[in-house]
Every structure is written in structure tokens, then in C-alpha cells.
Amino acid sequence: MTKGAAFFKQAASDFAVFEWMLSQDRTVIPECHVGHYLQMALEKLAKAILIDAQADPGNSHAAFSRLRHHLRRADIAHALGYADFRQFRALLERSAALFVEIEQLHPGIPADFDGPNVEYPWEAPQTVGTDLWLSPVGYRFPIIGKLQRTGDGAALIELIRRIFARYPSTFT
């Protein structure tokens, strides 16, 4: 297995777990876990594609937002089943904030940020009651609701499904 294929294989498994958790009762499954699998899946998916494009992102966790620029090509749009390249490009433009918000679920992005993330507790702002520290469990991550409440949320998930389904023929 190549390095890119290994990243892709793990990303596909992470994304399947994300979709399963997303479909479950989120009053039971904390949103941090849903977001964690989403962030991990898309970081690894982006790395797989960038590695196969000879643009290895190294150890940086900031790969998914780079993917948006990489996708903005007519041949990729058509390979993924989007007949109208302008509409495909418009979806990528409208989704820019979602790409960034998903990437920033990681505790290391942006660098030196000490705030809400899906993995580790963070020091509470002084305005939050008497708690000195906050934990990802119990925190409401806005991105999860946005995926449901916006039309582009479902469209982005559909785009990512298509990338997974057509990865070998489109990117390798």
C-alpha cells in the first residue's frame, strides 16, 4: 500500500464512523466525538489527495482547507459527477467557512489557540461561571448544527462522499 492509499483507507473508516455517529441521537452522543471523527477523516482524506498529487503536507494538521483549492478544477468536478463546473466552484466558494470551521476543530489550529476543540479541555474564559476549565464533552460545536441547518451542509457531505467513492479514478 502506498502512503496516500494508507491515509485514504484510514480516512474512509473515520468518515464512516462520523456518518454513523451523526445519524445517532446527539442528546446521547456528545458532539465532540462526532466532530472529532469528522475532523480526523477530512484531514487524512486531504493528506491522501495531496500526497498523491506530490504536495505532501507533512505533519501539519491544516490540510483540509488546502484541499478546497486543490479541488477547484473542471476535470475533478466532472470526475466527481458535477456536470456544471460553475456550480461546483460556487459550492466550494460558499463552503469555504465550513472547511475552515471543520479544520479548526483540531486543538492545534490555529497555532497557540487555547479554546474550544474536540479533543482536550481548555481554560475557561473568566466570564463562564465558576469553572476554571471546560471539557469538549458537553460543549455545543456549531459546525454540527450548521451541517444540518444549511443546504450547503448536506451538499458538502455529498461532495465528500463522492470524493471517497471516486478517489482511485479521480486522484491517483
Place this chain on the structure above:
Amino acid sequence: METVTIPQNYEIAVQMLADWHSDSSDSSMRILAFPDPNRSIVRLLELSRRFPSVGEELRPVSFGRSHEFPFPSSVILADPDDWQRIERRELKLPDGWDLDQAAPILP
């Protein structure tokens, strides 16, 4: 902090999800509801020239219930040609989606 209105019953939840997903700038967009007889799962089929054809499988994007939206929901994005294939029953709807119960929500 963003304020979200919580739908209080099934009918309001169906309309609310359709409103969230509608796009007035997209003249090709139509949204149909596939009501759940148990008034539990919100099911929408969203049609637009913006969306790629589904190919041979209709696969919903599904969300579990949450504090803000206390109904499970499933959404299928398809293009208008896909809808014609669904109406001719050439494309199979997922289990629980009844074509005879499809109801236009938007426009």
C-alpha cells in the same frame, strides 16, 4: 452566541428544515417532504440543477435528533432528471420513503 428556534412539533420541523435549505436564488429548486406515518423522522427530497445526478442510488444524509432539532432527519439531494426516474419508479427510494405520500413543500 447563535439563537436557534426549536421546532415544537413534527409539521413545524418539516417546514423549518425545508426553509433552512431553500435558496431563493435557485429557480430550479424544489423540496418535497416524505411524511413519516409515526411523525418521527423528517424526510426531504431536495431537487436542483445545482446538484449532481445521484446515479443509481438514493442515499440520504441522516442526522439524529438533537437538543436544537428534536427529530431525526434525512435529506436526499438530487437533480430534476433524477426525480423523473423516481416518478417512473426506475430509482428506488430508501426504505420508509413512500412515493405516493410525497408532498411539495417549496416553492
